[in-house]
Amino acid sequence: MRDLTDDDRSGALLRRVFNSEYGFLVVVLTLLVVGLSLAATNFLTPSNAVAILHQSSLVLIVAVGMTFLLITAEVDISVGANLAFASCVVMDVINQTNSVALGALAGIAFGAGVGLINAFVTLVLKVNSLIGTIAMMMALQGGVYLYTREAVQNHHQIEIFPKIATGFILGIPVPVVFAAVVALAGWFYLARTRGGRLVFASGANEAAVRLSGYSPARVKFGAFVMTGALVGLAAVILASLLNAGQPTAGTGFELTVIAAVLLGGTSLMGGRGTILGTVLAVLILKIIDNGIIMLRWNQDLQIIVPGLVLILALYMDQKKRGPAHG
Amino acid sequence: MKSTHVLSAVAIAAALSGTTALAQDGEGLRIGYIVNYATHEWYQNVILGMEQRAEQLGHTVEVIDANLDMARQVAAAEDFMAREMDVIIMTPVNEEGVVPILRRARADGVPIVLEGNPAPGMQTVVAICDYDTGYLAGVAAGEALGADAEGIRVMNVGLPLLSATILRSRGFMDGLQTVIPSAEMVHDLDGGGNPDRSQEVSAAALAADSDIDVIYGINDSSALGALQAWRAAGLPEDDLMVVGTGAEGLAFLNEMQTEGPYQLEAAMFPEKIGFTAIDTAVALFNGEEVPEYVISPTTALTLGEVSSYYSYDGESREIQWDAVNALEAPEQCMMYASDL
Amino acid sequence: MGKSDVATAGAADFHDLAPALAVTGLSKSFPGVKALDDVSLSVRPGEVLALLGENGAGKSTLIKVLAGIHKADSGQIEIDGVPQDFTNPADALDAGIKVVFQEIALIPEFSVAENMFLEDHLAGKANLVNWREIHRRAQEIFDRAGFALNTRAKVKDLSVSEQQLVEISRAMARDARIVIMDEPTSSLTPAEVTHLFGVINRLRKLGIAIVYVSHKLEEIFEIADTCVVLRDGRWVSTKPTSEHTPASLVKDMVGREITSLFPHSDRTVGREIVQVEDLSSKRLDDISFHVRAGEVVGFFGLMGAGRTEVAKAIVGFDPITKGRIRIDGEDLKPHSTVRSKALGIGLLSEDRKTEGLMLDGSVTRNMTLAALDQFTRNGLMDHRAETKQAEGFVDRFAIKLARLGQPIRNLSGGNQQKVLLSRWLMFGLKAVVLDEPTRGIDVGAKAEIFALIDELAAQGLAVILMTSEMPELLGLSDRIYVLSEGRMTGEFTRENATQEEILDAAIR
Known part of the structure; x- marks a missing residue:
């Protein structure tokens, strides 16, 4: 009974905020916003807020799926390659059929199909998902060049298509609306439904879930396919944003996504994680990205700083949870 | 059509068996191009220009993609040299990395044209400014x-x-x-x-x-x-x-x-660069005087001007050689x- | 079993000797806990001292202080009358204390001899390893102790008990005067335990003092000369084993009288709930049995006999190759846990950590895992109903916790086991399979689990109990099946079961 009283103990406000579930993220986010507002006069403007949200939306859409996957103790490294390939599929199908809807459906179906294969490799062939999806990443990176050597252009110049990514609904960019809907749905599912409970349980202890009369394989299958489908949705937005399918796009995308999910407090070992944490982490990473340009710092820092923040976050997390594990 | 099939079959067979003698209809040169990254549209158009120019002149071009891998580029150059290609064109993956190849080629008397970037010890480079x-x-x-x-x-x-x-x-x-x-x-x-x-x-x-x-x-x-x-x-x-x-x-x-x-x-005009590279390669092979820097022309185009240089049908583009060749390159x- | 010979042989020499190890007034605190509070004990050469106590009594802390891993806050450690001051494990080793931990710390890829001289062999001349000398010295130690070990065998190819011998030999290679064994029999077969006791007796004849830590009372009465009991970090008693009875030992450990460890209420046995015919799998061969409502049926077998395999097969967790399993008349087809749960049978796994608990999950979430459907309306969780149910079970089984939301990791083993049992009771089963339900649980909590098992049967559940503990088997079961190497080798009723016959069947 000894280490249970920790959180009842009252302490300095900051300390308590820091030790709460999202404490670290909220503190970092606040520091970033305050610091950047002081350092760059243009930071705290509606147009920059919109730009940051816009930038966050692609990562967030996929990060929601990745949060589910990591909670079930699986991972998908192929999301970046899948994104590039799916964006080409979207554009190609639009070119072939002259229909934006069919193109979008094809992209989502393609992404989900990749997720399906990942699920099959992991759950049926029992290949560790880290390795299986790296293999899938390689297959997709090579495969996309068999499919198209160059960027797939919007041949028919359909006007409406680029508007998916650049349009606004009630002053909010369309991709942000998509991302918000995806994040809300993901949050609701994890927090409120029986299925969400099984997502956590499957990652925390697969054997226990099986012995309790549920199928963790089915849960994981769902997470893989959902992640793939969300990559497909992101690919529609990306293709729209670039008005083309880019076989070279998405390099390092998987790392950004996984970094965001981990920064958000989801455990690589499974069983723990939240959508709100992921949302906060995506915002942090994108604000860092944005701030570096605002401050006109060397853009190479855009890769270095998030890496450092991630290490710091995981260290803080470990420190916070440390005593309970002794 | 048939004869080219036979030809390419012979070429493949020769390449596979590693024989040096290649059946050619007489005088055409065998030019090898080692591209650094064939995936990129730019280089695809460079290759296109090379192939079109070579065909006009009755030469053949064989392309190997180094795919941004210096080791692969070196291996490709050795392969071309072993097969006694008449001229080699290469886009260096890395300027320092190609120096040994250039040295060896010079020793073996194989002319090499660089494309894009100059390198120490080169004979000539074809590039834009x-x-x-x-x-x-x-x-x-x-x-x-x-x-x-x-x-x-x-x-x-x-x-x-x-x-x-x-x-x-x-x-x-x-x-x-x-x-x-x-x-x-x-x-x-x-x-x-x-x-x-x-x-x-x-x-x-x-x-x-x-x-x-x-x-x-x-x-x-x-x-x-x-x-x-x-x-x-x-x-x-x-x-x-x-x-x-x-x-x-x-x-x-x-x-x-x-x-x-x-x-x-x-x-x-990547096609023009390919075109110029072939011309330079042929000149080098023939022992003509070739400047160290061969410049391929560039220009700024408005929408109105684009169509005279490129015809475009929505699916693919076709370079208009007459217009491009009329451009003057600076010395x-x-x-x-x-x-x- | 030469118990009396051994005891007298040991007793003859050591009583007049000065202590090899004397601990006086040892205290050690961790933030928020006093792990050791003024503990004293002494061991003489050739004496086997049993160190007893429930989990959290301070045994592990004491061992770690003696091994030089922790530093005591106050108190003194003397070896052969010389005060010691250990600052690290190497000091303790140099002073002659060797601890054989539960987790054996050998290098699997190295040979036996190499492992024995791990610390020494680099110190040779010019940093060269003298292999011949190492093997010669290892063999010498084996001869002296009477161990049948090959010095050149790789450690990874040895059984757990053989690895323990290597650890003990390692102690002898360093002329250890005091060997501390931490739960050495927890993963040994009965034959290996007998062999280990032979080894301990040889060690005591060589004048080595032994501190023996174990939960298993039968072992204590067989091997120990003296019993030291700790409770809540404090010393409780030091007595010769001969002055103890099992009841008096348990009383010292738990701090209260436990009247009946194995309650057995009168209950009415109903219809057959579990019917298994000709069950075969990779490790099982033609197993048939039945269990009725209101009956506790025990399965006994040595390690590897197939108890866990039967348990996992009949709940659809492990695949079967042949046979028919019926639960209350319905076939377990398809052979899955989803189906078995629907039919009303569930398993409490022997491996709490890897197959039962979500360690970082809250108590509530762990408890309600099997019964989620009860708290689901249109796919949505009713958290309030869930918490209410969980509270009910916490009260009913007197589960000790701070709050329902705390991670289950922080509960004691006994309380964790009660939560896992609640998981199935909340769902409502017709038959429950309990695989080693008291493994790693304190004596006090064991008694509560035993009472719970009896209560379940009384309520009409069919209870299948897999156990390797003979007292537990005989005390709880209405009927007993014995397994050996995947086959059924005996069936006994409560009345005609004897320890000898059961063991006989278990090695058949």
């Missing part, structure tokens, strides 16, 4: 805006990693300022040379300061990515001018044809990487 390309586009942009335009503000979507792309950006600003001296660069960005990254960094920069009149991209992807960021920010397109560089593929053509802000393209570039 990056600074000049940017400069010409800058001048054209200045003229389009009008010499009396005031306070022109520029966003440069650059790539500070490479000297070539630094030269382009600098040339563009210098050219623009010769017409409009008050023009200033407001954002100097690293767009990574790809559209998604360019889009991201431009979005952030535009959020900081969106009072921009001209966007310059060091390639088409950079310019297009920045333009998409502009649109995503919901900014008005009426008074914007976008200038791309390269005329690499179809994307810029599509965009220009919408008659939007993408008004100017600094065309570098020397205005600025080289070594001047940076």
